[in-house]
Amino acid sequence: SFFFICIYFHIGRGMYYGSFMFKETWNIGVILLFLVMATAFVGYVLPWGQMSFWGATVITNLLSAAPYIGTSLVQWIWGGFSVDNATLTRFFTFHFILPFIIAGVSMLHLLFLHQTGSSNPTGLNSNPDKVPFHTYFSYKDALGFIILLAALTLLSSFTPNLLGDP
Template structure:
């Protein structure tokens, strides 16, 4: 048994790693910490949660008020989801900037992980059974009715009836509980492909100057972990409701519609893209494309030099893309009215154009060399 464990652990701690990778490579390990936090806190919350539309909201209040450290576990879980997405978005942004999508299978597994995480977060957001939980679930699940021929049947099947009810809540809870274990499986596949190719590096070159992962990068990851825990504890203990929606402190009421229905902040960029398209089916396609378009990045990467560092115009384009992402997130918080509809449409076009203009700017720069 000891020999088997040694055979597993030894290759991990002695993995040859490029000597020049920076702190921007810390976010993969931080995502693992976030995933473990979500699974552990979610397990304890599941002990006390009631999958009943009449009791779900009260069970959340009971956790906060009557269960020992229930308020802390719930705060860790709710804010842990936000930190998970912050770390994930930074991890993906670093991958785009440093051309990590050259490792095709690792990149594809990463995009699948993003989709699974978003699905898990969406069904989890419904469980507190607050006003925004209920109406967010109603609006988003209704989008599936845009699918030709089968749409309405799929929506009724997901709901378990003709409206969101007990069956819906039970199904969402079951999905929310099982998906993290599927995410673990895909994470292991993601790591397997990463260990087959090795890590990328800031220069994007085949770097033969490598050192062992232990102790150098374990220490670097620990420093990153300390900084992450510092930010996470400030958010959790001092500003626990900073990223929550006020309407979710009110029990779900199907007779009262909130003035402005919006999902959690980490979905707002996709939600803005959905709102920007007047056609319902077109909006759903644009919503899915906002994530799936990441899969074309390895295809649109035929260039002479290995990294964005050698392409000044592409570096400018990248930061414009980051600005577009933040603007779409902000627009998602605003009402559906002038000028936010028009702004959303402009930034939606800019969002999708980046992936193609980035390729042509690379080609233009290659010709100048």
């Protein structure tokens, strides 16, 4: 999807500019990538068709290769000894909870980014003409949010058929 394309461009930009030198920020970014991939995977399983059933079976069985804990981990994820309704319930729960975890880890990622500073490939001082975030950008973002909310409210109130199935 387009979201993953943007993530891969973000990773590529980080590799190009040497952002991997900031180890904490980079490692948290890698954790974020795995969390997003896990969320996409459990979301893929939710329609519970043949492809998603066998996708869940094959991908979760890959974890059984982990020494000592692999089999127990797979049985915990499945909620039994095979992919079943308990697996679907667990994947739905993971699909609901993981975005909140991703939001928290993203905030941690930004915190580390602000502590270390983002990569500066030109090496020039970027301080002279900075605009403070609060007041200018806060009000600008709030205005954009209000306009978007008003547009969606008007659409759903006066022309609800435009937002439904054809």
